[in-house]
Amino acid sequence: MGLYQLLSSLVYVLLYVGLPFFVISRVNTIFYNLYRHPLASIPGPKVAAATYLYQTYFCFVGGSFFYKEIARLHDKYGTVVRITPDEVHLSDPDNYEIINCVGTKFAKSSPFYDSFGIGYSTFSSGPNDIHRIRRGMLNPFFSRQTVLSLESIVHSKADKLINLLNTKLPKHQAVDLHHAFRAISVDVITDYAFGHCYNLLDTEDLGLDFFAMVQGIGPTMWIFQQWPSLLTFALSLPSALVKAMSKPLKQVLNLQAHCLKQVLTVKADMDAGRKSEKQSIFEVLLSPQHEGYVVPTPDQIKDEAYSILAAAADTTGNAMTVAAYHVVKNPDMYKKLTAELNAAFPSPDAPLDYLVLEKLPYLTGVVKEGLRLSFGVPGRLAREVPKPGVTFNGYTVPAGYFVSMSSWILHQREDYFPDSSKFDPERWFDPKEVRHMDKAFVPFSKGTRGCVGINLAYCELYVTLGTLFRKFKNLKGNELTAEDLVYLDYFSSYHPISATKFHVTA
Structure with missing residues (x-):
């Protein structure tokens, strides 16, 4: 032949x-998903039940807005909605307590979190027993006691911001607070936990290229959820080839290489007997902790560093931006906040103690509203249902399938946050109302799987915003449009690259 x-x-x-x-x-799969699947009785659009392409469409076409589509589906179908062939989304805050309680049996969804490509990290670990071990290694670094003992690190970064403003504002130069706040978060976490500060606040563009790199990673998550085999394939290829094939994957590999280099530097110092001034996360993870502890490889620790760094890059900085933007554009709010800070700290040169700041009612309201309306992670957090299955609002989800909930929906529930789109610090004044709102207030998630950095994040928010508004009483902000303020869901919330960012002048 x-x-x-x-x-x-x-x-x-x-x-x-x-x-x-x-x-x-394909036809057989679609038929099964629609009519024979264990979730077939759950309300929702047929196309979402039939194929994951429904999710992928809303994650790519016109931006990543699947979280908004999910909210629309709840408006149409109710509190329980099937959003993919294997996942159900919920909107009742009572269910959040069930899924995310302390000691929860709901594990993180492996198909969802594996798409990040950082399998060793505490953040993406699926089974609860594995998470418990890894989280236990990190908890001491992020305990409230440790945060208070290292509060000076946060103050040093806030002082850098003040120096930047004092340098530029008299020259009638605008200061980019959007990137400055994010630079504070990255500089704090790298100084605090990595043992080597990135000093983005010292750069002329406040880390613009670094944050563009982190945001550029976003689309890969949705690609690998739709086609998980592509992740395995991509990781098997030479890195130079992957970088040439895809800009988002290039961003992923660059950040991972950046983290690995730092881990290897710490390991080399440890092997040579050189001691650092303060212990880093890397040193703890590289040291035998107890009998039976398996020291992870530098490549595995790189996953941990990557997840911590990516989380710090936008979530806390975004909350500070939202809070400062609303205060600056509202003269009455600005006046009330500065009056409270002046009363608490009469001397403009007095150190702003975090323990005092967190007790100030108006500042607390500003911080809480910044967190509420920045949403942390606006999209869903997917969890695997444990045996024997769980019933939510009359619908049973069998074990092995997935349920999820979203801060975007919970933080805008009118029955918990009346006039929810309004930035209103005073809604947090009444203790009874606070207890009610806390049920739907989930910027850091809750329970065993809640954000490990919550204590550090609150310290950054109070110290940075308190310092800024104690020092400056007449900042003016630039005008931002609705298009500038829209969020893209790449797990963390990002504004479009082309959006005008928040700047201030004197």
């Missing part, structure tokens, strides 16, 4: 055997 005949035969087999088999297989 000649080569031409052989190729013709192969094409014939593919077209007349392979293609029909593929089509029949």
Whole structure:
């Protein structure tokens, strides 16, 4: 048989055997998902039940807005909605307490979190027993006691921001608070936990390239959720080839390489007997902790560093931006906040103690509203239902399938936050109302799987915003449009790259 005949035969087999088999297989899968699947009775659009392409469409076409589509589906179908063939989304805050309680049996969804490509990290670990061990290694670094003992690190970064404003504002130069706040978060976490500060606040662009790199990673998550085999394939290729093929994957690999280099530097110092001034997370993880502890490889610790750094890059900084933006554009709010700070700290040069700041009612309201309306993670947090299955609002989800909830929906529930789109610090004044709102207030999630950095984040928010508004009483902000303020869901919330960012002048 000649080569031409052989190729013709192969094409014939593919077209007349392979293609029909593929089509029949797809049709059979869709039929099963719609009518035979254990979640077939859950309300929701048929196309979402039939294929994951529904999710992927809203994550790519016109931006990443699946979280908004989920909110629309709840408006149409109720508190329980099927959003993919294997996942149900919930909007009742009572269910959040069930899923995210301390000691929860709901594990993180492996198909969802594996798409980040950081399998060793505490953040993406699925089974609860594995998470418990890894989280236990990190908890001492982020305890309230440790945060208070290292509060000076946060103050040093806030002081850098004040120096930047004092340098630029008299020259009638605008200061980019959008990136400055994010630079504070990254500088704090790298100084605080990595043992080496990135000093983004010292750069002319306040880390613009670094944050563009982090945001550029976002689309890969949705690609790998839709086609998980692509992640395995991509990781098997030479890194140079992957970087040439895809800009988002290039961003992922660059940040991972950046983290690995830092881990290897710490390991080399430890091997040479050189001691650092203060212990880093890397040193703890690289040191034997107890009998049976398996020291992770630098490549595994790189996953931990990557997840911590990516989390710090936008969530806390975004909350500070939202809070400062609303205060600056509202003269009455600005006046009330500065009056409270002046009363608490009469001397403008007095140190702003975090323990005092967190007791100030108006500042607390500003911090809480900044967290509420920045949403932390606006999209869903997917969890695997444990045996024997769980019933939510009359609908049973069998074990092994997935449920999720979103801060975007909970933080805008009118029955918990009346006039929810309004930035209103005074809604947090009444202790009874606070207890009610806390049920739907989830910027750091809750329970065993809640954000490990919550104590550090609150310290950053109080110290940075308190220092800023104690020092400056007449900042003016630039005008931002609704398009500038929209969020793209790449797990953390991001404004579009092209959006005008928040700047202030004197």
